[in-house]
Amino acid sequence: MGYRTVMRLCLAVWGLWLLLPLPTAAAGLFLTLEAPYSLTGGQLTVAPGQRIHAMANIENTGPAGQNVAVRLELPAGFRADGKPEHWTIEQNETVLGQVLQRELNLPVGYGQWFDLVSLIVDDHVSEGVYILRLSAGETTREIRVKVSPRVDGAPVHEKPALERVVLPLDRDGVRDEKQNANTLVLRDRSLDYYKNVLRGKGATNLEIEAIHPVTHMGLDFRNPAGQQKLLMVEAELLDKNSRRRIPGLYTPGSNSEHDGAGAMAAGQERLTAFVALTGEPRQRLVLPVYADETQLAEGDYLLRVTVDDGGIHSWSQELPLVVIKKNMRGMITLAIGVTMLLAFLVLIRRKLPLVLAGMKTRRLITIALFGTCAFAVVNVPSTLLNDFLHIFLGPFSFLISGMFSGIMLYMLTGALVTLIPLHGVVSLMAAMRLLLGMLAFGHMSPLVFLSYGVNAFLLELALAGTGFTAASLPTNPVAGFSWQRMARLALACAVADTVATYITMQGMAVLYRLYFADWYIWMVMAVNGFLYTVIGAACGAVLGSRLSGVGSD
Amino acid sequence: MYNRQVWEATPADTPIHKMDVRIKLALLAAVMLFAVGLEGARPLFFLFVCSLGMHFVARSSVQRWQVLAVFLLVGLWGTMVSQALFYNQEPRTMIACLVSPTTPWIGEWTGGIFIYREGLEHGAVQALRSGTMLTCGLLICWTTDPRQLLQCFLHWRMPFEVAFMVITSLRFLPVIFEETAVVFTAQRLRGFEPARSLSPVRWIRTAFYVLFPILARSLRRAATLALSVESRGFGRGNSRANLPMLPLPQQFACVGIFAVILVGATLKVIYSLQHNGVAYFPQLRGVYDFMAVWL
Structure with a gap:
């Protein structure tokens, strides 16, 4: 040296x-x-x-x-x-x-x-x-x-400028390519309780568990003068048309009466954060975005981001934001329905030859004719009437058309299984209605197959489970009418139809992108799925016991 | 009221009529997949117009067009009304209040029932899905003989007992319609007016009085018919009705349709996984863009 x-x-x-x-x-x-x-x-x-x-x-x-x-x-x-x-x-x-x-x-x-x-x-x-x-x-x-003068020659008086707002980002501020630009994907929290039960987590505060960033947002600042500032950032959602503020974003721990506990009660309806400009010529400020999944609806919004440095300068930008909400309940229900349908098809493939082999020709024809009756007095009127009633009653037309599809159908079904209490009878009748509907009205859609399949599968399960139907006819059949049998039949049909109604409605919601209020789904299930079915099946048991006395020509 | 020329298949010299029923069903499956899988209003409308175009090709009669129009318009209206009430996306503009949230019981339970403008638009677009499927279903129905369809089902291993049941149903369907009308007439002649009120008790009594004679007659008919067909050897032979092999071009068409179905379904699943933030494959960025822009 x-x-x-x-x-x-x-x-x-x-x-x-x-x-x-x-x-x-x-x-x-x-x-x-x-x-x-x-x-x-x-x-x-x-x-x-x-x-x-x-x-x-x-x-x-x-x-x-x-x-x-x-x-x-x-x-x-x-x-x-x-x-x-x-x-x-x-x-x-x-x-x-x-x-x-x-x-x-x-x-x-x-x-x-x-x-x-x-x-x-x-x-x-x-x-x-x-x-x-x-x-x-x-x-x-x-x-x-x-x-000393700046060596890069940058103007020292130039204010920092908010160039753009970017989202979604990951926690490191890198563009999250898994999602589309300007998109917020919300988690479906409706099943969180059940998830915790399945995981054995026991009693948990779901609100506190839900406090985690949905994504991250980046504020790209240009700061040629290298200024250092503490900034307050506010982000809020606006209605795309009316520009009114919409609740949904929140600041953790600041929007509740239990401030600091992290609870998500109503209150502050925006995201607030303090950030610092560190003097770098270009800086991306990364903020976690907290959104209340239960409050925020899916759709198109405007995201307004306002940055303020204590009243000296303020910046504001608005950008379109798409909020996507995973409909896990609908997806899971549809998946369960499709699984049931597939299981039913497998079961049919294995069991139907046995059922048909054990069935007398007279019974086959009886089932076919009951299926035809069901098509004539249930499918045809409910198809035409339902469309007509839709004009006046809209979604509430089921209250009247359900009298056909609920009461009359289960009267026929109840009567048939009272006459022939065998496995497969309900499925064969449903198959007749389905095939006739296909041939007459062109009723061929995934939802039709799902609805008929799930309904028949659940009915078969319920009737077999309550012991109403069996693989073979009893050697000593119960003669006449029995209140107990009627109650069993009515309850089995009602439970099966209620579940099938729920699956069908969720299937419609997912496959056809339709929206239904929860109260409406509950109402359809309660009235059309349960009440009408109970009445229809109970009357069917009475009808069947009376028909059992009818002889041949 | 019942016009056979409208509701039943009629022969004609059109490409749709000439088409093999298996190709038609494969096409229907493809249309169903796209009707369910497409997201945008424009591709859905395009699919719907294509399905209507098939009726032009099949030269459907004016009466059939009228029936189709009624079904489509009523279905469209129903979906629009339901979605106007239940639309829950943002933005949404309330244009009427049917039930105020402050209305005792029903208002509190439902949180108020409103009509939303965007819901009407959404319903109109989504009704194209069911409208497309209905249009194609009726096209097959009106251009294909039921026997051809049944033959096709048998070819695809439908048990012949079930086919027999369907044929029996088809055969007796007009008879049961007539019997129902006769029963109604008889009940009216005895002074019973079923359509006077919508009281549930009255409705159940009506159903009982109408169904009992029809079903009793059906049971008797079943016994007679069973004896008749058994005496003719029904159930003895199990030979299956096979359709001839499809010509080579139609086989290619069939393979092509199934390939389209497979590719479409795969793309849809891949895009849905990305769209919902479940799974993302960077090498498929072009596919995501294509799906987002075009489908």
Whole structure:
């Protein structure tokens, strides 16, 4: 290592020593002053015209509390940005420059105070090293600030600009390519309770469990002047048409009467966050986005993001936002329905030859004719009447058309299984109705197959489960009418039809993208699925017992 | 009221009539898949117009067009009304309030019933799905002899007993319609007026009085018919009615249709997984874009 190299190293160390803030401890006070204060810690020089921050920190290390007068002496060419809160500004008596003063009470036991003071370096200040002095009582701390023009030539007065808002991002601020741009995919929380039960998690606070970011949002700032600022960001959803504010986004732990508990009650209907501009020329501020999945509906919105730096500047941007809500309940119900249908088809393939082989021709014809009757007095009127009633009653037409599809159909079904209480009878009757519907009305759609299949499968299960139907006819059949049998038949049919109605409605919702209110689904299930079916099946049991006395021609 | 020329298949010299029933069913399956899988209003409308175009090709009569129009318009109206009430996407503009949320009981239970403008639009678009399937279903119904369809089902291993049941049903369907009319006339002549009120008790009594004679007659008919067909050897032979092999071009067409179905279903599943944030494959970015823009 040569002599010149050693000298250069020594000079570098001396230069750094001059620039680095060193703590001063005397009279029980510990002072630090850092300027320009940088969040990233990398800024060593300031440029003429630049806005900088000075970070003053005083700590009482003495044995008693102290009232101290704090002075921050600025050199000529440096001035406070506006009127800092709690400070008084005076002109220096000895040299040119401002003096900022204030009184402090530092309690005993390492009582600490700190403040961030915004300063402006004048445009015409000449290049050089300037001294900033912080005094507290007898203790003084001086730092040297080097002023030199920016080497990149960037304008120091240019305000930061919010260039764009990007979402969805991952937690590292990288564009989440799994999702479309400007899209928020919400989780379906309606099944969370059951998931916890299945996982054995026991009693949990679902609201607190739900507090996790749906995605992250990026605010791309251009900051050529390298300004450092603390910013407040507010994001809220607006109606696309009326531009009224829509609740859905929230700030965790701030929107409840139990503030800090993280509960999600109504209250603040926007996302609020504090972020900092660190002085980088381009900076992406990444914010977690919290959305209340139970409150926010699917659809198209406007996302308004407002950024404010304490009233000096504010930025605002609006962007279209698509909210997608996973209808897990509908998807799972449809999956269960399709699984039932497939299981039913497998069962049919295996069992139908046996059922048909054990069935007398007379019974086959009886089932076919009952199926035809069902088609004639149920399918035809309900198809035509339902369409007609739709005009006047809309979705409530089922209250009247359900008298056909509920009461009359189950009268026929009940009568048939009372006459022939065998496995497969209900399925064969349903097959007749399905095939006639296909041939006469062109009723061929996935939903028709799902509805008929699930209904027949559940009915077969319910009737077999209650012992109403069997693989072979009993040797000593019960003669006449029995209240117990009627109740069993009515309940089995009603439960099966209620479940099948629910699956069909969810199938419609998923496959045909239709919306139904929960109360409407419950009403259809209760009236059409249960009530009408109970009445129909009970009457069917009576009808069947009377028909059993009818002889042949 | 019942016009055979409208409801039953009639022969004609059109490409649709000449088409093998298996090809028709494969096409129907493809249309069903697309009707369920497509998302955008434009592709759905295009599919719907295509299905209507098939009726032009099949030279459907004016009466058939009238029937089709009634079914489609009523279905469209029903879906629009239901979606106007239940639409729950944003934005939504309320144009009428049917039940206020403050209405005792029903208002509290339902949270109010409103009519939303966007729901009407959504219903109109979504009704195209069921409308397309109905149009294609009726096309097959009106251009295919039921015997051909049954033969096709038998070819696809439908048990002949079930086919026999279907034929019996088809044979006796007009008879049962007539019997129902006769029963209604007889009941009216005895002074019973079933349509006078919508009282549930009256309705059940009506159903009972109408169904009992029809079903009793059916039971007697079943016994007679069973004796008749058994005496003719029904159930002794199990020879299956096979359709002839499809000509080579139609076989290719069939394979092509199934390939379209398979590709369409796969693309739909892949896109749905990405759309719902379940699974994303970066190498399929082009597929996602294609699905989002075109389908």
